[in-house]
Amino acid sequence: MSADRTAGTSTRRTTAVRRRFTGPRAFLLAGSFLITLGSFAVLPYMSVLLHQRLGLGLGTVGVVLAVASLIQFAGGVVAGPVAGRIGLRRSMLLALALRTAGFAAFVPGLASPVLAIGALLLVSAGAALYLPANKAYLVAGCPDADRPRLLSASSSAFNAGMALGPPAAAPLVLGSPGALFTGVAGLFALVGVGHAFLPGGQERPEPVAAAPGGTVRRPGLSPFLVTVVSVYAFMFFQHYLALYAVPRTSAGFYGVVLTGYAALLVVAQPLLAERIAALSYPAALRWGFGAVAAGMAAIAGGGHAGIAVGGALLCLGEIVLFLKNDLEALARSSAPPATVFGRQRLAAGIGAFASGVVGGQLYAAAESAGSARAFWLAVCLQCLLLPVLLLSRRTARGRPGPRAGTSPGLGGG
Missing domain, CATH: 1.20.1250 (Growth Hormone; Chain: A;)
Known part of the structure; x- marks a missing residue:
């Protein structure tokens, strides 16, 4: 009896894991790691590239990075309306296309400050659109009980890429930045192709009674x-x-x-x-x-x-x-x-x-x-x-x- 009970528990756990980490979700988690790996192979070194290679003053570099950060974070509010109009999968594809174009534009941008700044802003705009759509696709249609594991796995994938990206790119970032940007653009293009095969048609979850603006009327912490x-x-x-x-x-x-x-x-x-x-x-x-x-x-x-x-x-x-x-x-x-x-x-x-x-x-x-x-x-x-x-x-x-x-x-x- 004990062995049967243990086997039954193990079977239920395996079924829960398979339900939680479906093929598309597993691909998104792997893609999240690769996307962050590519991004953090480049972005932590951006101040060095803009200042040392392109000769921009530190004050100008600070303004450029501040604007890029503002777009990347504040631009996230655009992700919801865009996803509502074109869907989550297409939103991610659009975001990846922007980021691929941005990293590719850095190759000629290594000789042009204007092109380099434009490329950075493209990359930031793509990041603003991608992450909300990525997380929304990950939790779409899943029971509330599965959300903590899925969101924590997503965070782990992103943070693993953040940790490995800078040391992986360190040998190339100053010596062969053109090859680095070409490789990162290619990586984003491949990940984008994979996203094209994800199932579409993710629907909005069943609504609950809400206050104006979509917030549930529950007193307490915001x-x-x-x-x-x-x-x-x-x-x-x-x-x-x-x-x-x-x-x-x-x-x-x-x-x-x-x-x-x-x-x-x-x-x-x-x-x-x-x-x-x-x-x-x-x-x-x-x-x-x-x-x-x-x-x-x-x-x-x-x-x-x-x-x-x-x-x-x-x-x-x-x-x-x-x-x-x-x-x-x-x-x-x-x-x-x-x-x-x-x-x-x-x-x-x-x-x-x-x-x-x-x-x-x-x-x-x-x-x-x-x-x-x-x-x-x-x-x-x-x-x-x-x-x-x-x-x-x-x-x-x-x-x-x-x-x-x-x-x-x-x-x-």
Whole structure:
């Protein structure tokens, strides 16, 4: 009997995995890895190429990269209307065509700043359209219980590409950039051909009672606002760790920390996905911001151990906050998933922009006072206060009704 029960459990798990990771979804996850691998083989080196090879001033480079980032994030709000008009598969094909054309245009653009800037903007526009449509296609038609595993697997695929892209391209980026851009354009073209064979006709999910604008009438935390605040807090680490860590350790150690961070993210997020989905939204905020605050405090301690431990804690905070925000945004909206993910991209862009502006002033003030560690302690204090402010705002608006995501796999205590 015990053997039969074990065999039955194993069969059910295998069936669930096959239902969740269908052929098209498995292809999308593999494509997500390849797309991010190609993108991050090039984009992290863009400031070097624009400044050293094309001779643009650093001020101009900063403006160009800021505009490209704005298009990539804020442009996500266009993805929903485009997908609603032409469908998710065609939206992804259009996005990949834009990115393929952009990377191909970098080849003649290596001798022309105008062409190079135009190519970068094309790539950014393609990225704005692709990610919301990709995530929407991934979760289209799946039960709510499958969403955490699918979205966490998507995040892992993207982060694996982000981790491997820069070291893979390092030998070519300055010595043979033409060959690098040609290879990346070819990779995107091949992935685009694969997308052409994906099944079309993904439909909008069955709507639920909603407020104007497609948002479900549930009092409580706004996933859009929480995403803005989450990305704002997290991006202090992303923007300013290099300035702090490299002089105190080494560039090599900083690279090891980033690689370890990416590896932990890839492995841990799928393992924790269902537990994160089972948390209530307030509990997820407390755990997530608590981990980020502890990470900032560890970094303030300095040294190799403090920076490494801080990176690991921040990784756990990112896993909890970013996945839970996406799940809650889906659960609380009757809008098509592509529209929901586009709004989430806009929220991330606002948070990243605010973090860059505030962080620059804060870091400069800390250095002027002779203590860069004070910067990380100030950020730690913010991370402790932010969930308190968000939850107090929720309480002021009234006690919530049924919690978002209480269907199987999305609720819990």
